[in-house]
Amino acid sequence: MPAEAGAAEAAVLRIHQLSCRFGGLRAVDNVDLSVARGERRAILGPNGAGKTTLFNLISGDVFPTAGRIEVFGQDATSTPARKRIKLGITRTYQTSRLFLPLTVLENVYLAILGVAGGHLRPLRLPQDRAYREQARALAERVGLRDRIAVTVGSLSHGEQRQLEIALALAGSPRIMMLDEPAAGLSPAERGALTELLLSLDPSVTLLVVEHDMDVALRVAQVVTVMHEGRIVAEGSTAEIRANPLVHDLYLGRGYSSRSASDARS
Amino acid sequence: MKLTGLAGWLWLKRIGLAGVGVIVVLVPQLFSTFTASAIGLQTLVLGIAAASLIFLNAVVGMVSLAQTALYGIAGYTVAKLAVEQGVDPWVAALIAVLITVVVALLFGALASRSEGIYFLMITLASAVIAYYFFSQVSAFGSHEGINGVAPPALLGKPFVDPTGMYYTALICSLLLYGLIVYVRRTPFGYALQGVRDEPVRMRTLGFNVPMLRMAAFGFGALIASIAGVLLVWYNSNVSPGAIDLTRTIDLLTIAVIGGLGRIEGAWIGALLFTIVQTYSPQYTDRFETLIGLTFLAVVLASPGGLAGIAIGLDRWVRRRLGEGLERHGPGQGRADAG
Amino acid sequence: MSLRRLQAELSHRLAGALALLVLFFSIAWVLIRALGLFGGTGNLPQFIVVTLNGITLAGLYFIVASGFTLIFGLMRVVNMAHGSLYLLGGYLAFRLVQQQALNYWLALVLAAIAIGVVGLLMQQIFLRWNQGQDLRQALITIALSVVLADQMIPLFGAEAVTTTPPSGLGGSIGLGISGVRYPTFRLVVLGLALLIGFGLWFGIKNTRFGMIIRAGVDDRAMTSALGINVQLVFAVTFFIGALLAGLGGVLGGTMIALAPGQDASFLLSSLVVVIVGGMGSLAGAVIGALALGLVDQLSGVYLPTGYTNFSILLTFALLVFVLAVRPTGLFGRR
Numbered sequence: 001m002p003a004e005a006g007a008a009e010a011a012v013l014r015i016h017q018l019s020c021r022f023g024g025l026r027a028v029d030n031v032d033l034s035v036a037r038g039e040r041r042a043i044l045g046p047n048g049a050g051k052t053t054l055f056n057l058i059s060g061d062v063f064p065t066a067g068r069i070e071v072f073g074q075d076a077t078s079t080p081a082r083k084r085i086k087l088g089i090t091r092t093y094q095t096s097r098l099f100l101p102l103t104v105l106e107n108v109y110l111a112i113l114g115v116a117g118g119h120l121r122p123l124r125l126p127q128d129r130a131y132r133e134q135a136r137a138l139a140e141r142v143g144l145r146d147r148i149a150v151t152v153g154s155l156s157h158g159e160q161r162q163l164e165i166a167l168a169l170a171g172s173p174r175i176m177m178l179d180e181p182a183a184g185l186s187p188a189e190r191g192a193l194t195e196l197l198l199s200l201d202p203s204v205t206l207l208v209v210e211h212d213m214d215v216a217l218r219v220a221q222v223v224t225v226m227h228e229g230r231i232v233a234e235g236s237t238a239e240i241r242a243n244p245l246v247h248d249l250y251l252g253r254g255y256s257s258r259s260a261s262d263a264r265s
Numbered sequence: 266m267k268l269t270g271l272a273g274w275l276w277l278k279r280i281g282l283a284g285v286g287v288i289v290v291l292v293p294q295l296f297s298t299f300t301a302s303a304i305g306l307q308t309l310v311l312g313i314a315a316a317s318l319i320f321l322n323a324v325v326g327m328v329s330l331a332q333t334a335l336y337g338i339a340g341y342t343v344a345k346l347a348v349e350q351g352v353d354p355w356v357a358a359l360i361a362v363l364i365t366v367v368v369a370l371l372f373g374a375l376a377s378r379s380e381g382i383y384f385l386m387i388t389l390a391s392a393v394i395a396y397y398f399f400s401q402v403s404a405f406g407s408h409e410g411i412n413g414v415a416p417p418a419l420l421g422k423p424f425v426d427p428t429g430m431y432y433t434a435l436i437c438s439l440l441l442y443g444l445i446v447y448v449r450r451t452p453f454g455y456a457l458q459g460v461r462d463e464p465v466r467m468r469t470l471g472f473n474v475p476m477l478r479m480a481a482f483g484f485g486a487l488i489a490s491i492a493g494v495l496l497v498w499y500n501s502n503v504s505p506g507a508i509d510l511t512r513t514i515d516l517l518t519i520a521v522i523g524g525l526g527r528i529e530g531a532w533i534g535a536l537l538f539t540i541v542q543t544y545s546p547q548y549t550d551r552f553e554t555l556i557g558l559t560f561l562a563v564v565l566a567s568p569g570g571l572a573g574i575a576i577g578l579d580r581w582v583r584r585r586l587g588e589g590l591e592r593h594g595p596g597q598g599r600a601d602a603g
Numbered sequence: 604m605s606l607r608r609l610q611a612e613l614s615h616r617l618a619g620a621l622a623l624l625v626l627f628f629s630i631a632w633v634l635i636r637a638l639g640l641f642g643g644t645g646n647l648p649q650f651i652v653v654t655l656n657g658i659t660l661a662g663l664y665f666i667v668a669s670g671f672t673l674i675f676g677l678m679r680v681v682n683m684a685h686g687s688l689y690l691l692g693g694y695l696a697f698r699l700v701q702q703q704a705l706n707y708w709l710a711l712v713l714a715a716i717a718i719g720v721v722g723l724l725m726q727q728i729f730l731r732w733n734q735g736q737d738l739r740q741a742l743i744t745i746a747l748s749v750v751l752a753d754q755m756i757p758l759f760g761a762e763a764v765t766t767t768p769p770s771g772l773g774g775s776i777g778l779g780i781s782g783v784r785y786p787t788f789r790l791v792v793l794g795l796a797l798l799i800g801f802g803l804w805f806g807i808k809n810t811r812f813g814m815i816i817r818a819g820v821d822d823r824a825m826t827s828a829l830g831i832n833v834q835l836v837f838a839v840t841f842f843i844g845a846l847l848a849g850l851g852g853v854l855g856g857t858m859i860a861l862a863p864g865q866d867a868s869f870l871l872s873s874l875v876v877v878i879v880g881g882m883g884s885l886a887g888a889v890i891g892a893l894a895l896g897l898v899d900q901l902s903g904v905y906l907p908t909g910y911t912n913f914s915i916l917l918t919f920a921l922l923v924f925v926l927a928v929r930p931t932g933l934f935g936r937r
Contacts, residue, residue, distance in 0.1 A: 059469050085471040097466040099459050110459045114470030119456040120480055122448050167470070328738060375923055378930040382681050382737045383882070389683075390874040390922060393867060397915040407912075510867040514749055521742060551757070557749030564742045565729070 011070075012037045012205050013058070013175055018067030020053055027053040028064070029229035035175075040206045042220035044240075050229040051209040052094055055177050058207075059091045060084045071175070085115055088174030092164040092181060094209075100153035104144050107152055108135035108166050115171025135170075142166040143192060158189045165196065175205045182212045194218055217241070271586040278579065289435070293428040302427040302499075308539045309434035310495045312532035313441060315519040317488035320445050322525050324454065325481040326381075326461030330513050331372070331388035334395035335486045336493030337508035339365040341399060343494050344411040344503045354417040354498070362490045369486030370479060377478030380464070392513050400505035410504025414497050423499050434495055438532065441488055445528050448484070457481050511553070518560045524570025533571050622928050633905045648783045653904050654897070659789040661896025662796030663855050667869055668876035669803060669888050670847030676883025677816050677840050679737050680730060682722075683744040685848050686870030687751035692718040692849025693856030693865075694759045697766045707769035715850040722845020723838060730841075731834070752866055763862035766853070792854045799847070803885055816840065875918060879925045881935025890933055894921060 015033040019026065028050045035041055043051050056062040058069060060081030069077045071087045079087070099107050112131045113119050139148050142162040147155060152163060161181060168176050181197075182190050190212060197219045200206065210216035217223070223240040225233040233246050240246055288295065292305040314336055321327045342361035346352040352360070376387050399405050406412075416422075420429040448454045456477050459467045464474050497503045506512070515538070523534025538556070545552050567574055639645020671685045682688075692714050699710035729743045767773065768788040775784040807813035815836055855861075855869070875895050880887025898921055902914035925933060 061465065061469065081468045082471050082473055085469065091469060093466070097463045099462040099466075101462060102455075102458060106455060110455055110467075111470050113452050113456065114467070114472050117471075119452045119472055120476065122451050122453040122484075124447075124451050128452065167466075171471070372923075375926045375930075378926070382679065382741060383878075385738070385741060386681055386874050387878060387922070387926065390871055390878060391919065393871040393874075394915055394919045394922070398913075398919070401912040401915055403912065510870075511749075514745055517742075517745065518749075551753055553753035554750050557746050557753065560749065561729075561743065561746035564739060564746060568739065 011035060012039075012072055013207075014070040014073075015058075016068040016070070018054075018057060018064050018069065020050075020057055020062060020064045026229045028057060031067070031226075031229075031231055033224065033231065035205055035207065038203050038205060039222055040220045041208070041222045041224060042216040042237075043207060043209045043224045043226060044216065044246075045226035045232075048228075049226040051226055052179055053229075054226070055091060055179055055207070055209065058084075058175075058177060059089060082114075085171060085173075088172075089177070090168040090171065090173035090175070091177040092168045092179055094179040094183065096160045096164050098152045098160055098163055098167070101151060103149050103151055104139050104155070104163060105132065105135050105148045107163060108138050108170060111135075111167040111170035112138075138166045138169055139163075141169070142196060158185050161185060161189075161193075165193075173204060175207070176200075177207045177209075179209045180211060181208065182210055182215045190215055271583065274582055274586055293431050298425075298427060301431055302423055303543050304536075304539050306423065306427050306431050306434055306499060308532060308536045309431070309438050310492055310499060311516070311519055311539065312535035313434070313438055313495065314489055314492035314516055315523065315531035315535055316438075316441060316445065316528055317485045317492065318516060318520045319523070319525060319528055319531050320488060321481060321485045322520070323528065324445075324449060324461065325457045325478065327377075327478065327481065328385045328525075329388045329482065329485060330385060330517060331392045331395075332485065332489045333508045333513040333516055334392040335365055335369055335489040336496065337395060337399060337503070338368055339490035339493030340497040340503040340507065341405055341411065344414045344497050345405070347414050348411055354415065358494045361494055362487065365490035365493070366483050366486050370483040373479035373482030373486075374475075377475050377482060389513070392508070393510055396505055396509045399508065406504070408505060410502055410506070412502040414501050414503065416498035416501075420498065423501075430495075430499060434499075437491055437495065441491065442528060445488075453477075453480070515556070518556055520570075521560055522563050522570055524572030526569060527572035527576070530570050530572035533575075537571065619928055622924060625924070633901055636905050648781045649904070651778070651780060651783050652785065653900050655785055655789070657897035657900035658893070659793045659858070659896075660900060661892040662793040663851060663858060664872045664876055664896055665796050665888055665892035666792075666799055666854065667848055667851035668873040668880075668892055669799065669885065670844035670851070671873040672877045672880070672883055672885070672888045673803075673816075673847070674841055674844035675877065678734075678837055680726075680841075681737065681741045681744070682844065683741055683870065684725065684748040684751060685744075685844075685873055686866035686868070687748040687755075688718050688722060688845050688848035689852040689855065689869045690755060690861060690863075690866040691721065691751060692852030693766070693861040694755060694852075695849070696853040697759070697764055697856055697861060700766050701764075707767075711850070711853045714853050715846050718849025718852070719842045719846030722848070723842045725845070726838060726841035731837070734837075748866065748870075752863065756863055759861070761863055763860045764856075765860045766857040768857050789858055792858050795854065799850075800885070800889060807885065812836070812839070875922055878922060878932055881929075881932030884932070884934035887932055887934030 011034045013033070013035040015031055018028055018031045018033075020028040031050075031054065033054075043054065045051050053062065057064050060076075060079060060083075064077065067077070068075065071084070071089065074087070076084060076087060099110060102110070109131055112134050116127075116131065136148060139145065142165050144159060144162055144166065147159060152160065155163065161184070165178065165181060168178065178197075182193055185193060194215050197206065197208075197215075206219070208216060208219060210219075217237050220237060223233075223235060223237055224231055225240065225243075225246050233240060233243050235243070293301045296305065314332060317335075318329060318332045321329050321332075339361040342364050343354070343357045346357035346360060347354055372391065376384060376391070379387055399410075400408055416430060420433055421427075423430040449458070456467070456472055459470075459472065460474055460477050460481075467474050467477075496507065500507070519534040519538045520531060521534070522537055523530030523532070541555060541559070542552060545555055549555060563570055569577070633650075635641060637645055637650035638647065667685070667689055671682060674680050674682050674685075695717055696707075696710045696714035699705040699713060700707055703710075705713075725744070725747060729747070730740050733739050733743065772787045772791055775786045776790070777784050807816055851869070852861075855865070859865075872895060876888055876891035877883075878891075879894055880889070880891030895918065898917050899914070902917045903911055906914060906917075929935065
């Protein structure tokens with residue numbers, strides 16, 4: 001038992017020779033990755049580099065064609081997606097996957113219910129009130145205090161991104177994966193997002209796919225760069241900034257794509 | 266003055282709804298035996314069946330065409346037990362509901378792995394197969410069906426005096442409507458709505474999506490089976506004709522005309538359907554064509570059905586009256602004063 | 604390999620193995636009864652005729668269902684009026700042959716094209732502007748099927764009718780085994796089914812239009828990205844799909860009979876064929892049609908005495924079984 005805890009201390013998430021093919025396309029190709037407890041890691045790379053597929057593999061939305069995923073020292077390669085949240089893995093999606101006809105509060109309430117279990121229960125019980133209180137607190141934490149009773153379909157894009165994070169925060173996650181949390185946000189919203197991410201419990205491990213370098217490099221301590229399904233560079237933020245290969249491959253493009261999205265918003 | 270307009274509209278609505286409520290409660294006293302039975306009672310029973318379809322669509326996003334097959338299973342069970350085994354009607358009804366729900370859960374375990382249009386196709390295929398099954402197997406009376414099913418003594422004879430049966434159906438309708446509204450607000454209900462909107466997200470949030478779909482299908486079957494039992498008591502028989510493809514589509518028509526998104530729509534659609542069905546033979550032989558065209562018109566013009574139109578109308582009137590106050594309020598007041 | 608993975612693998616394999624076992628057992632059962640093994644009294648000629656009935660019926664199912672699966676595969680439209688188109692096609696040819704005394708093959712072509720046009724009109728008037736709303740499209744076609752079914756009763760009567768086969772094909776021919784004779788026209792239908800199947804396969808494999816359809820089945824975003832006139836492709840597909848339903852109706856009206864209710868029956872067979880075979884797959888339609896046709900005919904004869912009218916349950920069992928092992932059908936992918 002203590003040995004296992006020690007191993008978990010070393011690496012909460014360990015990925016070994018992971019591959020995922022779709023037909024002839026190698027979306028993720030022989031990836032090895034080890035993430036320590038409380039680590040803040042950014043995953044960078046141009047579009048189509050396999051970042052989202054990697055997230056899908058870790059969250060169980062997609063199953064690998066080869067390789068192995070270990071979470072807290074346990075093999076989770078073929079654990080169904082719905083059981084991975086019990087291991088402490090939560091995620092957000094690149095394009096928001098929210099319950100549009102329901103209110104903000106109900107959305108977060110559902111996320112809490114998913115972890116708490118008992119969702120086949122067709123009765124209202126006292127603990128539902130406690131769940132709602134937790135949901136309210138989470139919504140307030142991501143800055144949606146005034147929008148709690150609003151249906152999600154009528155929220156702005158930025159507010160929907162905030163809600164995405166609230167859903168991932170529900171159920172005290174130990175590994176959070178955020179897929180482009182800043183996409184389409186205004187500069188002010190990005191600032192708020194960065195603050196929120198920096199304020200997270202330091203024991204929570206954070207994986208972030210992000211095109212916005214300001215957000216990614218401020219939040220992360222370690223950076224993994226992917227290209228065409230493979231990991232091409234890994235290191236501290238300073239090392240990555242200095243890496244000429246990464247510059248050629250990605251950073252230049254990343255900055256230009258950011259200014260493009262700035263112009264859009 | 267416009268404020269009074271808005272308040273007046275709200276009052277009008279309240280009075281209207283109360284009036285409808287009074288009429289619904291007093292149907293056996295106000296109308297002839299024929300109307301109370303052929304329109305009133307039939308509307309309630311078909312409404313319950315349609316409510317099971319609408320519940321599955323509106324809350325879980327599953328369009329099931331197996332609801333007629335399910336009420337057929339309940340109907341056949343209750344008829345067989347009552348006529349051949351001499352089982353007390355209430356006990357037979359209870360067993361029928363249980364059997365139907367169990368069958369639905371077993372079938373749902375397989376079918377609920379499919380989504381959307383696939384689910385619709387699978388349920389439709391199963392419904393047609395159920396029809397062939399009941400019309401071929403002699404143990405269920407083949408094409409004849411099972412005749413001479415007597416409702417419980419408490420309910421009397423529906424065709425002589427529909428009062429007892431009518432109130433039973435009304436109580437069932439109200440209870441089931443209340444149950445659906447309540448369940449929507451429970452953890453189970455919220456989970457179902459989550460499955461309707463984002464099954465992928467629900468999975469990563471830790472929900473067992475196929476299990477939820479299966480349970481929802483079972484709940485829908487519970488509603489449908491009650492309709493099946495009432496239908497058999499009302500007709501005093503059950504035959505394959507009650508669950509053939511035409512009836513399946515009739516039920517879908519009721520749900521679509523009433524509004525696939527609102528539970529209330531089930532009874533609204535059933536009322537319209539029953540009225541057309543009862544009175545159209547005076548004008549045309551082609552009742553199904555009439556129904557089909559109405560169905561088509563609703564799907565093309567107003568996917569929300571009559572319930573959707575009613576709600577839209579209410580909103581429109583309220584906005585007109587409410588907005589009138591904001592925009593022209595003072596001017597209006599002056600004109601009135603002058 | 605972890606234990607959990609092993610378990611998942613095993614349960615998957617187990618379902619497949621169970622399916623094979625049931626299949627093997629059914630075949631063994633039929634053969635034992637047919638050939639009179641283990642002391643029973645066999646009846647080989649009957650077995651041959653029943654099997655041929657199953658295969659020729661499968662041919663008819665395939666013709667109808669291939670149209671259904673073509674439309675569904677490319678456009679995700681579940682054409683619930685497919686059975687009505689089948690019946691209407693049958694009635695049209697019946698009228699042309701019996702009342703106008705038209706040549707059978709000419710009537711067949713005319714009726715099939717007419718149904719193709721009806722389908723095309725349906726698609727252009729009602730479905731075109733609802734692209735992507737699959738539920739709404741299904742509801743629209745259901746409404747149309749109700750109207751069509753009801754209008755066909757006063758037009759063509761409620762009695763069952765049969766179209767006379769073309770001259771020379773109305774009799775039966777000897778098969779050369781145990782003196783068995785078999786209706787010629789059913790074999791013609793089988794031949795046509797093979798021809799149509801091969802034609803569709805060749806067309807999809809080798810023509811530009813077929814390439815577009817394949818691309819569309821795999822990835823619908825891609826077809827529009829290729830800069831193809833999608834609307835034209837959809838229209839042609841719907842025309843062909845409806846035409847196949849009409850063609851099936853003409854043949855079915857000669858081989859079996861035409862009557863109200865046949866529309867539901869052939870909608871069901873199309874549904875079962877594509878659910879079993881896999882939606883949108885031509886090879887799946889072949890396998891699905893064969894499975895359905897054989898189960899249909901063999902179970903009527905070889906189920907234990909007293910249970911033969913349970914044969915429809917076997918169709919259901921087939922459906923449930925395939926769904927349990929492969930929820931997307933035998934050749935389906937998602």
